[in-house]
Amino acid sequence: MTTALGVITARSFIGEISTMFGLAEFNPSSEPVSNFVKALCAQPGINCFDFLTAVTGKNCCLNASTIDFFLKNEPQPTSTKNFVHLGQTVRDGMIRKFDYGTNKNLAHYGEAKPPEYNLGNIPRELPLFISYGGQDALSDSKDVETLLDHLKFHDVGKLHVQYVKEFAHADFIIGTTAKDIVFNKIVTFFKNQQ
Structure with missing residues (x-):
């Protein structure tokens, strides 16, 4: 992932923080997530003026009507666990199963680290x-x-x-x-x- 917003989001453990607050759903339009995004967008080097570009990269072939339609329906909520797993993948640079932490990994996978997907x-x-x-x-x-x-x-x-x-x-x-x-x-x- 090369988007500065995506990388800082993954490295900020936002998914894990959401889990600590008991948020099972990561909903970008909810107030807690919206506040997180606003705080991230205030970081040096992060430009959220064009939010879609800040997340996806410089799109070549969109027009105003498709962007308006897209933004009425996106981004969709996801499980906080999905968001945490994405952050783990970005931080680790590896495609592994979900990391529950050493003790839970031992119980779940039989090893301290989650196995890589083959x-x-x-x-x-x-x-x-x-x-x-x-x-x-x-x-x-x-x-x-x-x-x-x-x-x-x-x-x-x-x-x-x-x-x-x-x-x-x-x-x-x-x-x-x-x-x-x-x-x-x-x-x-x-x-x-x-």
């Missing part, structure tokens, strides 16, 4: 479509390339990779060109897997 266990014959963007600050290109390295022995014809240099995170969802660049290719990919 991406090599992804079935080689499983059809996968991976589309990623060069401007995406949430699904950073380096992380996707690490994933692709784990998939280098995937069956030919079962893995389709699309790189869109100018796309950031929201462009894949609500970009004005997403239908032609991404959605149609996904539909074709699934039709070819039948």
Whole structure:
């Protein structure tokens, strides 16, 4: 994750703090979370003037009407545990199972540290479509390339990779060109897997 807001959020243990206050749901539009975000946005080096860009990266292909529609419906709440797990992943730089702390990890996993997810266990014959963007600050290109390295022995014809240099995170969802660049290719990919 390359967005300054995302990194400082993960490193600030905001998810863990929310859990301590008994918040099971991390709702970005709730007052406690909104106050956290405002405090983070006041930190030096953090520019939240364009909040969507501060979170997702510089999107190329959005217009005012799609952004307005998006912001009426997003961001959606998530489990605080999901948010904590994301923070753990960013801080550790590893894709591991949830870290409950040493004692609970021992009880849960039989070891002090949570085990890493073995991406090599992804079935080689499983059809996968991976589309990623060069401007995406949430699904950073380096992380996707690490994933692709784990998939280098995937069956030919079962893995389709699309790189869109100018796309950031929201462009894949609500970009004005997403239908032609991404959605149609996904539909074709699934039709070819039948």
